[in-house]
Amino acid sequence: MYLDKMNYLEVERYLKSGDTAILVTGSTENHGKHMPLGTDTFIPQKIMELVENRCSDLAVVMPALPYGSTEDLKGFAGTLSTGPYFLTELLNHLFDQMFDYGFRHFIVVNGHGGNSKPIECTAHHLYDKGALLARVDWWLIAGQINPAWKGGHGGGEETAGVMAVDESLIKKDYIYEKENLKNDISPMLPTTGWNTVDFEGGQIVIPRPINKITDNGWFAYGMPDAPSRADADWGKEMLEGMADYIAKFIPVFSDVELPPNG
Numbered sequence: 001m002y003l004d005k006m007n008y009l010e011v012e013r014y015l016k017s018g019d020t021a022i023l024v025t026g027s028t029e030n031h032g033k034h035m036p037l038g039t040d041t042f043i044p045q046k047i048m049e050l051v052e053n054r055c056s057d058l059a060v061v062m063p064a065l066p067y068g069s070t071e072d073l074k075g076f077a078g079t080l081s082t083g084p085y086f087l088t089e090l091l092n093h094l095f096d097q098m099f100d101y102g103f104r105h106f107i108v109v110n111g112h113g114g115n116s117k118p119i120e121c122t123a124h125h126l127y128d129k130g131a132l133l134a135r136v137d138w139w140l141i142a143g144q145i146n147p148a149w150k151g152g153h154g155g156g157e158e159t160a161g162v163m164a165v166d167e168s169l170i171k172k173d174y175i176y177e178k179e180n181l182k183n184d185i186s187p188m189l190p191t192t193g194w195n196t197v198d199f200e201g202g203q204i205v206i207p208r209p210i211n212k213i214t215d216n217g218w219f220a221y222g223m224p225d226a227p228s229r230a231d232a233d234w235g236k237e238m239l240e241g242m243a244d245y246i247a248k249f250i251p252v253f254s255d256v257e258l259p260p261n262g
């Protein structure tokens, strides 16, 4: 059930038999030249659409959040970050109101790694009030339930996911095997990946704006999921697989006993 399509009487009616709400958290951020800025929102939104086709009566699906915390990627035109603190506040504010209406089990279907810590902070906030929050990082779980789907930011996994949403959103001419990393911070400390430099075989984190260290920003550098491997069949199978997984998880999580204050 989509919250924005219900009226308040239907919400009250749902709360007589259930207390589970689901929120998709995305991001508006660069994913390389071949991908749309809305990648991290479009894919989990599509997964939730497929979940709704399977079991629309189990939970109330809140309107998706298309912004997230993506400080690293600011500087690529169009990337918009909430920052981590504001995102935590926003999530607390939204879930507090859902809590007041009677919701107690919250599932966040997350599309972006930068949102993870703010979501965890909100989970602790809700736990202290007697509610539970589960974070489902779709792109990590997809790789865990089927290693063939494993991938990272802007790589084959996400490219395939967007192809399953709308293939015309992918600019295939911009897909190439490997992006170039640049601007080593010193000759002794070559850039090796997202925020990392190599020092004698160890990977040290020195955060810098990503647009200073890559010519593109898709950053599946060194991962097995080059975007050139992606196709729509991979994407469709993966999003259906994730929808099956989440559809099974919802009733199991909704039955979990609440913490003492609930």
Ligand SMILES: [Zn+2]
Pocket (backbone or CB within 6 Å): 031, 039, 040, 111, 112, 153, 154, 158
């Ligand atoms: Zn992404």
